[in-house]
Amino acid sequence: MGISVDFFMETPVVEALVLRIVDVLKTKVSEFKYNQWLRPARFSIDGDSLRIDVPNKFIRDWILDHYLPLIRYEMFSLSQREFKIAISVSENAADTQGAARDSSAAFSAKAEVNALVQGLTCTPAPDASGARAVVVSNAYPQGAAKDGRLPVSASVRRTTGLNGKYTFESFVVGSGSQFCHAAALAVAEHPGRTYNPLLIYGGVGLGKTHLLNAIGLRILATSPQLRVLSITGEQFTNELINAIRYETTYEFRKKYREGCDVLLIDDVQFIAGKERTQEEFFHTFNTLYESRRQIVLTSDRSPKDMAQLEERLRSRFNWGLIADIQTPDTETRIAILRRRAESIGVFLPDDVAQLMAEKIRTNIRDLEGAFTRLSAFAHLYKCALSTDLVRKILQDIVDEQSTLLSFDRIQALVAAHFKVAVGDLKSAKRYRTIAEPRQIAMYLCKKYLKASFPEIGHHFGGKDHSTVIHAVRKIEKGIGENPAMHESILQLEKSLSA
Ligand code: ADP
Numbered sequence: 001m002g003i004s005v006d007f008f009m010e011t012p013v014v015e016a017l018v019l020r021i022v023d024v025l026k027t028k029v030s031e032f033k034y035n036q037w038l039r040p041a042r043f044s045i046d047g048d049s050l051r052i053d054v055p056n057k058f059i060r061d062w063i064l065d066h067y068l069p070l071i072r073y074e075m076f077s078l079s080q081r082e083f084k085i086a087i088s089v090s091e092n093a094a095d096t097q098g099a100a101r102d103s104s105a106a107f108s109a110k111a112e113v114n115a116l117v118q119g120l121t122c123t124p125a126p127d128a129s130g131a132r133a134v135v136v137s138n139a140y141p142q143g144a145a146k147d148g149r150l151p152v153s154a155s156v157r158r159t160t161g162l163n164g165k166y167t168f169e170s171f172v173v174g175s176g177s178q179f180c181h182a183a184a185l186a187v188a189e190h191p192g193r194t195y196n197p198l199l200i201y202g203g204v205g206l207g208k209t210h211l212l213n214a215i216g217l218r219i220l221a222t223s224p225q226l227r228v229l230s231i232t233g234e235q236f237t238n239e240l241i242n243a244i245r246y247e248t249t250y251e252f253r254k255k256y257r258e259g260c261d262v263l264l265i266d267d268v269q270f271i272a273g274k275e276r277t278q279e280e281f282f283h284t285f286n287t288l289y290e291s292r293r294q295i296v297l298t299s300d301r302s303p304k305d306m307a308q309l310e311e312r313l314r315s316r317f318n319w320g321l322i323a324d325i326q327t328p329d330t331e332t333r334i335a336i337l338r339r340r341a342e343s344i345g346v347f348l349p350d351d352v353a354q355l356m357a358e359k360i361r362t363n364i365r366d367l368e369g370a371f372t373r374l375s376a377f378a379h380l381y382k383c384a385l386s387t388d389l390v391r392k393i394l395q396d397i398v399d400e401q402s403t404l405l406s407f408d409r410i411q412a413l414v415a416a417h418f419k420v421a422v423g424d425l426k427s428a429k430r431y432r433t434i435a436e437p438r439q440i441a442m443y444l445c446k447k448y449l450k451a452s453f454p455e456i457g458h459h460f461g462g463k464d465h466s467t468v469i470h471a472v473r474k475i476e477k478g479i480g481e482n483p484a485m486h487e488s489i490l491q492l493e494k495s496l497s498a
């Protein structure tokens, strides 16, 4: 029956899925064909089936013949779940959609918040008549699904800004994120009492938003009396602009200074350089801080690199803890892929995980995107995940990645620049003419691939991590002291970014 599929698909999610599949189909099919064949169809989800009601047999057959694989593929891409597709002729096809909407109104947000707070799971399940009803079950007392999601509904999302997908349970801790994770957990367990503010910074797609959300969800579950507010720096700015425009700054201040106990601001770098926003944020910060209410911020760069950040804010950010999140190493990337595969019930062979993790090193968002493409393709063509499939499907990404940045590319460039062989860079030879290029290559790998020291050592013929640390330090020092070396590195960096 459909319960397992439905486990964390609340009615709003089901509804959103229906809307999204319709939207996606609109973009994949020409307007003319869409109007002719798909517009008359009514999509709805019934347990583990996508129901398509069409007004006549002709349209049914046309969709069956022409659009079934597309619909199946897109449904899987959107939901990562297997839906049966049931297409039938129904005279009042138009009513089906209406009925789906009505029943979603029955979904009680309040019941769900309570359930969430008590660690219960709220699932919309089909009743005997096939219509949806809300059931609250305590079958999963931790409140998290097997992939770590919390069933957070639209209403919780609206009042707190939190996304149920990003929990501590679904976060894979690796070398680059260990520190941030520990700090985030400490803050979530003792809000306002450990690090205040906590600022997490790092490159895109590395899990900053995920950790910020996880803090909010954990506090919501363990301290339901605390009011959690999560917004982005951009939303904060826009709300302020509107407040000024509509003369509602009093309400704005009340909301942020009195109406919340935990303030989570994602991408706070956005407010840098915006005078009035920084001013407002400064006072909000002080009010919250003085009453020991928790503030957590994320940013794509460290406060010292936020050129337009007001000094008084920069100094306040330093009152708490600043933690940087780094690119995960290959082992962590593999662990993330495994977790992802497990959560959607797909078998992921070791060599496939290894290849993907080696090829996609930019960030976790790219890695997840690639995995979604791969699994959707395997599902559609009913084939197993294999390295051949990875190569075939991800050719674009892999090409892009390997020409962009990789150990091979950095080593090849450095070797060509210094007229040595790549093999020499990986050898144990200690002549200066080889040792120095090797050290420069190691330095560039650290800087651009954000690889761990042991990982770099591995790619240079199995050198010890202390050798790599020594090399990186030596070159960092050399850049300041040796103009010729500095010039070589600048040239290499230019070629790397070409
Ligand atoms: P950022 O805010 O740093 O740009 P996100 O938090 O949006 O990055 O993360 C991008 C994607 O990668 C999200 O889907 C997130 O769930 C996933 N992700 C990032 N880090 C991890 C991790 N350590 N474990 C599991 N998933 C992760």
Ligand code: MG
Residues within 6 Å of the ligand: 208, 209, 210, 266
């Ligand atoms: Mg983010």
